[in-house]
Amino acid sequence: MATPATVHAHAPQGFIRKYIFSLDHKVIGIQYFFLALTAVFVGMFLSLLMRIHMIWPAYSLPLVGEIKPEQYLSLLTMHGTIMVFFVLTTAPQGGFGNYVLPIQIGAPDMAFPVLNMLSFWTTFVGFVVILAAFFVTGGAPLHGWTGYPPLSALSSAGPGEQLGADLWITSIAIFCVASLMGALNFITTTLDLRAKGMTMMRMPLTVWSWFITAILGLLAFGVLLSAGILLLLDRNLGTSFYVPLVVVNGVVMGHKGGSPLLWQHLFWFFGHPEVYIAILPGMGVASQILSTFSRKPIFGYKAMVYAMLSIGFFGFMVWGHHMFMSGMSPYSAFAFSILTMCIGVPSAIKTFNWLGTMWKGHLRFHTPMLYAIGFVSLFVSGGLSGPFLAQPVLDIQLHDTYFVVGHFHLIMGVAAIFGIFAATHYWFPKMFGRMMNETWGKVHFFITLAGTYAIFMPMHYLGMAGQTRRYSQFTEVAYQTKLIPLQTFMTYAAFITIAAQFIFVINLFWSLFKGPKASDNPWEATTLEWTTTTPPPHDNFGGVTPVVNHGPYEYGVPGAAKDYVMQTDPPMSGAH
Amino acid sequence: MGLALMVLIWLITLISTYFFVAKTWWLPAGAAAAAQWIDGQFALTFVLMGIIFLAAQLGLGYIVWRYREQPTSPPVTYSHGNTKLEVIWTALTLVLFIGLNLMGSRVWASQRFEPAETGAVQVEVTGMQFAWYFRYPGPDGKYGTTNPKLMDPSAGGEAAIGMNMADAAAKDDIVTGTMYVPVNREVDLSLRAVDVIHSFFVPALRFKQDAVPGLNIHMHFKPIVIGEYEIACAELCGLGHYKMHGVVHVVSQEDFDKWLAAREAEKQ
Amino acid sequence: MHDAATHDDSKGQYFWVWGALLVLTAVEVVLAYRQVFEAVRMLEVLLFLSVIKSALIIGYFMHLKFERALMRWLLVLSVTACFVIMYFFFFPDADRILKLGVK
Amino acid sequence: MSDAAAVEHGMPGAYEAPLFGAYSKKVGMWLFLASDSLTFGALLVAFSYNRISMQAWPTPFGRDSITNATIMTACLLSSSLTMVLGVFASQRGDRAWTRYWLLATMIFGTAFIVLHGMEWSKLIGEGLTLPGFPKTAGASGEFAAVSQAVPQFPATFFGLTAMHMLHVTIGVIYLGVVAFRKWFLPILGVIYVAGYFLIPADNVFHYGFTRWGSRCWFRR
Numbered sequence A: 001m002a003t004p005a006t007v008h009a010h011a012p013q014g015f016i017r018k019y020i021f022s023l024d025h026k027v028i029g030i031q032y033f034f035l036a037l038t039a040v041f042v043g044m045f046l047s048l049l050m051r052i053h054m055i056w057p058a059y060s061l062p063l064v065g066e067i068k069p070e071q072y073l074s075l076l077t078m079h080g081t082i083m084v085f086f087v088l089t090t091a092p093q094g095g096f097g098n099y100v101l102p103i104q105i106g107a108p109d110m111a112f113p114v115l116n117m118l119s120f121w122t123t124f125v126g127f128v129v130i131l132a133a134f135f136v137t138g139g140a141p142l143h144g145w146t147g148y149p150p151l152s153a154l155s156s157a158g159p160g161e162q163l164g165a166d167l168w169i170t171s172i173a174i175f176c177v178a179s180l181m182g183a184l185n186f187i188t189t190t191l192d193l194r195a196k197g198m199t200m201m202r203m204p205l206t207v208w209s210w211f212i213t214a215i216l217g218l219l220a221f222g223v224l225l226s227a228g229i230l231l232l233l234d235r236n237l238g239t240s241f242y243v244p245l246v247v248v249n250g251v252v253m254g255h256k257g258g259s260p261l262l263w264q265h266l267f268w269f270f271g272h273p274e275v276y277i278a279i280l281p282g283m284g285v286a287s288q289i290l291s292t293f294s295r296k297p298i299f300g301y302k303a304m305v306y307a308m309l310s311i312g313f314f315g316f317m318v319w320g321h322h323m324f325m326s327g328m329s330p331y332s333a334f335a336f337s338i339l340t341m342c343i344g345v346p347s348a349i350k351t352f353n354w355l356g357t358m359w360k361g362h363l364r365f366h367t368p369m370l371y372a373i374g375f376v377s378l379f380v381s382g383g384l385s386g387p388f389l390a391q392p393v394l395d396i397q398l399h400d401t402y403f404v405v406g407h408f409h410l411i412m413g414v415a416a417i418f419g420i421f422a423a424t425h426y427w428f429p430k431m432f433g434r435m436m437n438e439t440w441g442k443v444h445f446f447i448t449l450a451g452t453y454a455i456f457m458p459m460h461y462l463g464m465a466g467q468t469r470r471y472s473q474f475t476e477v478a479y480q481t482k483l484i485p486l487q488t489f490m491t492y493a494a495f496i497t498i499a500a501q502f503i504f505v506i507n508l509f510w511s512l513f514k515g516p517k518a519s520d521n522p523w524e525a526t527t528l529e530w531t532t533t534t535p536p537p538h539d540n541f542g543g544v545t546p547v548v549n550h551g552p553y554e555y556g557v558p559g560a561a562k563d564y565v566m567q568t569d570p571p572m573s574g575a576h
Numbered sequence B: 001m002g003l004a005l006m007v008l009i010w011l012i013t014l015i016s017t018y019f020f021v022a023k024t025w026w027l028p029a030g031a032a033a034a035a036q037w038i039d040g041q042f043a044l045t046f047v048l049m050g051i052i053f054l055a056a057q058l059g060l061g062y063i064v065w066r067y068r069e070q071p072t073s074p075p076v077t078y079s080h081g082n083t084k085l086e087v088i089w090t091a092l093t094l095v096l097f098i099g100l101n102l103m104g105s106r107v108w109a110s111q112r113f114e115p116a117e118t119g120a121v122q123v124e125v126t127g128m129q130f131a132w133y134f135r136y137p138g139p140d141g142k143y144g145t146t147n148p149k150l151m152d153p154s155a156g157g158e159a160a161i162g163m164n165m166a167d168a169a170a171k172d173d174i175v176t177g178t179m180y181v182p183v184n185r186e187v188d189l190s191l192r193a194v195d196v197i198h199s200f201f202v203p204a205l206r207f208k209q210d211a212v213p214g215l216n217i218h219m220h221f222k223p224i225v226i227g228e229y230e231i232a233c234a235e236l237c238g239l240g241h242y243k244m245h246g247v248v249h250v251v252s253q254e255d256f257d258k259w260l261a262a263r264e265a266e267k268q
Numbered sequence C: 001m002h003d004a005a006t007h008d009d010s011k012g013q014y015f016w017v018w019g020a021l022l023v024l025t026a027v028e029v030v031l032a033y034r035q036v037f038e039a040v041r042m043l044e045v046l047l048f049l050s051v052i053k054s055a056l057i058i059g060y061f062m063h064l065k066f067e068r069a070l071m072r073w074l075l076v077l078s079v080t081a082c083f084v085i086m087y088f089f090f091f092p093d094a095d096r097i098l099k100l101g102v103k
Numbered sequence D: 001m002s003d004a005a006a007v008e009h010g011m012p013g014a015y016e017a018p019l020f021g022a023y024s025k026k027v028g029m030w031l032f033l034a035s036d037s038l039t040f041g042a043l044l045v046a047f048s049y050n051r052i053s054m055q056a057w058p059t060p061f062g063r064d065s066i067t068n069a070t071i072m073t074a075c076l077l078s079s080s081l082t083m084v085l086g087v088f089a090s091q092r093g094d095r096a097w098t099r100y101w102l103l104a105t106m107i108f109g110t111a112f113i114v115l116h117g118m119e120w121s122k123l124i125g126e127g128l129t130l131p132g133f134p135k136t137a138g139a140s141g142e143f144a145a146v147s148q149a150v151p152q153f154p155a156t157f158f159g160l161t162a163m164h165m166l167h168v169t170i171g172v173i174y175l176g177v178v179a180f181r182k183w184f185l186p187i188l189g190v191i192y193v194a195g196y197f198l199i200p201a202d203n204v205f206h207y208g209f210t211r212w213g214s215r216c217w218f219r220r
């Protein structure tokens, strides 16, 4: 397998080796990107159906027909799962990470290209398997993306809990394997393939964020894999890891002695690091872009790195905040609560530093910058509901209400997605050699920012008023019927926002073919991907390995010829 | 562009804040002893987070507009940050967070670490797809045993929770579909579930606890306002999750005794 | 295949380690089979012996001993830390089941 | 993998020194081990969780089982030794001995798998079964009772050891690929045929191994 570097210099020929089973990290990155794009549209379509059903439960849609409560729950489960796994774990890490990380550290490819290809195709299989759950008897599972047993472990507990649930778990297990392979590759690449002069403390914050994300993935996905395997055993071989003696509809099930809490522990041990897996790349991208378009060095580079490291570190010790009401030991809740609050501190550092970066800068409002600013705004709005949820006493009221739904949509459903939007607009020229249309990008940005706030901010009000989540309609509980007008407003907001997403895809595809040609460094940025040609050659730097002489964000350096100093520029006297 | 963005961010911030401050949608009026504490903690957190929210968002909007690139902008200051500032805000947020946290934990401790007061009303809550059943131990103060093999949800009531009528302690147990509790007395709940996880959530009483199959979780609360309060199931439990609701009637002690006696009489 | 880390290439040590592992296994078996200690103490002793064994295996056979100190510490600490926190938060709940479990 | 190779062969000056001073494949292997130990760790934690939450945990294994398990452990321990010796041989550039040591490692691994399979078959024969599987006809010993009373016991036993067996099997196959390259598929075929004749038809492994295989084969 250790082929000499010369082989690498010319790209493989033939369609299949070049575009389908390519070993080139750039092609794989683009494959991940389009997989995520497909997934996000599936997920979005599901959320559209959900929003419609909530307000007009009896409405019969063309093609889809009338949605029954159990089908609503299937939509919900698939929406959550697809969005979290196949969009937010796939696009920022597998997509942009794969494409950009090797270039940003000056490597010709990932450390293990074959593994890289395998992890993409494994992810792809996982996606196909999860979609298949829609088409089997009983339909997609209805146990939510968290899949709490016994509901998820008993095929008689509800429609969709038959083959559909097996497929769901299998898909997740496959996804875990794929992510483990990916994580391993990212870490190794970052450790071993940095070009001369690219010390750890000169890596762009994006690289740091992908690196830390990969570490989280490496430690977290294995646990979910095991948990999933045990759940499969419970479902199919009658074991009782998660299921105690239960009676479903008068029928005594054959299980006994298991504990539903075990799954919750295992799931959230993975699940909380997972949400940081979703946001960290977004943070990296925001830092990169804010610095670039403020024409200022990032404020507190080291602090940013340590903040991300400590987010990763604490991220493993807070999972219990999802379980305050679950019957977990109330003493553990104490510890989890304090640790969860601690995680707000590095997030606060990051927020301050983002603001500090823009402070007294020269802000250039290209589309990526708008999304990065939107990211900061949404991250703050979504993050600040965290300290409410993190206090067990308040969580008594807020747990499993729309307050939580509002929290994670703002911070994950939109902030992290804004990270993707920002990254797309920022790296599109490099990836496809053309510029995206700025005007339409801005139109899309404004509608999406206002629209998503309009959908997800009211969720906090609903949550405080006691609106429980995962309800397919609000007609049964008297106090909740009073909240229907607000829900209706959210549905209309969702219509507009979802419609606006077509501006984005059309812009994307139009620019892919018709956009103006991009120069090598359209944003006047400093990191290594902008030193090579657009799009980069097969081995990224055309046979040479770059030598790095500067930190990643050298903007406005006094005494420099331009207002930015590329990382590969020759060393200057007097500057770092 | 900078102006437009500032206006949008400010608008979003102010409109959002307006609805919070105007309490257009707010926590339902509290009807349990703990509500006062919880709401206090909520208000405190709310004010603190609200200030940070406003400061951060309005600040963001302002920076965006103020520092947009203009021909007249002075050259940027080349700086890699300020360690002192960094340390200051780290320390501040840490203190703030931990302080907030410790303040809130007292209520938690009183609710969860200590058993119910003596003389509390005992109620056993059983969740099953998709109904709540409430059991009172009767004069003997003891719940009779239940047996999974006897559970028959279609029959409802005692049969649904599988009460073992051969057990002497079960003879005077009362099983109902609505919950009655006397005002100003602690309620000692035992929460159980027979099939999947449910969650007993009464917003007005500031009470929520998952009912987990295989566990018998004890919790207590003290209603202090007479009234009817709705229960909503707060843990996804299957297709009927949205309609798994019930009512807690908080009544005076006399009314409660009367109600209990009537049920007892019905049973004979 | 050979990296810069200097290490003692003598094969002998591997046979020693191998022997030690076999002996430890035998000791474990005898202890467990003869029920030398009472239950909890027994578990502690066995756990202790297994930790020694896995340390030997990972250190010698898997060559962790010969890696850079930084790598050694990072790997061992991160994995151990995960288990330690799992230990502290998972098991109190398992214990609660004993008390709260439906009899 | 040219770049990995580049670092491996120490292409001077092109790259920053790797943080851990190890070439990529080695780092990759360590990372794999870290994630793998968490995967298995989670299984063990699940097992301990169930065990703690259970008042009476059965300890039904008798002398033969323990002896057998001891031998199995010895096999695995020895396979580590032969593997290390194999690494030494390859460092000396001694291809023949590298292959022999790898072969020895595989033999120990295979011995483990076979002993494991025999142990399983015996236990199943004595009535230790998973709830989802048919009960062993006529079994009424302690194991049958345990399976009834504490289904957790067979569940964790089979679940965890199956994962481990799978792990060892994949390892042996991978070693085979390393040791034999293109010869490996024929060898695997031979093993398969041997398995087909050696495993009795009423054995569980017959399902996974030969019956499934022969079905696929003859249906065509």
Ligand code: HEA
Pocket (backbone or CB within 6 Å): A146, A275, A276, A278, A279, A321, A322, A340, A341, A343, A344, A347, A348, A349, A351, A352, A379, A380, A381, A382, A383, A384, A385, A386, A387, A388, A389, A390, A391, A395, A398, A399, A400, A404, A407, A408, A411, A412, A416, B049, B052, B056, B093, B096
């Ligand atoms: C990208 C994903 C993401 C991120 C980053 C976060 C970040 C945080 N989350 Fe969130 N969370 C989710 C995704 C995410 N979460 C999801 C998906 C769920 C629900 C899962 C389900 O049940 O389906 C959830 C649920 C959830 C719960 C459980 C609620 C419940 O079910 O009852 C809790 C409780 O503690 C919580 C807390 C936090 C906290 C404290 C942070 C912190 O990291 C936030 C830190 C950020 C800030 C604090 C804002 C910025 C800082 C400043 C402006 C500085 C100044 C601020 C102060 C001094 C206060 N989250």
Ligand code: HEA
Pocket (backbone or CB within 6 Å): A033, A034, A036, A037, A040, A044, A047, A048, A050, A051, A076, A077, A079, A080, A081, A083, A084, A087, A088, A091, A143, A144, A145, A146, A405, A409, A412, A413, A414, A417, A420, A421, A424, A448, A452, A455, A468, A469, A470, A471, A472, A494, A497, A498, A501, A504
């Ligand atoms: C990333 C995660 C993500 C995203 C983006 C969304 C987006 C949306 N979600 Fe969802 N949602 C979840 C994750 C997400 N959600 C999860 C985890 C749950 C919980 C499930 C459970 O309870 O089990 C949930 C649950 C959930 C509920 C709660 C239902 C209930 O509890 O009963 C609702 C209700 O309104 C809802 C609605 C919406 C809507 C209207 C959108 C809209 O915003 C859609 C508009 C879409 C966008 C603004 C994004 C467009 C993005 C792109 C076009 C990206 C382009 C991609 C590339 C370039 C690669 N979602």
Ligand code: CUA
Pocket (backbone or CB within 6 Å): B127, B128, B129, B130, B197, B198, B199, B233, B234, B235, B236, B237, B238, B240, B241, B242, B244
């Ligand atoms: Cu019961 Cu939801």
Ligand SMILES: [Cu+2]
Pocket (backbone or CB within 6 Å): A271, A272, A275, A318, A319, A321, A322
């Ligand atoms: Cu969390």
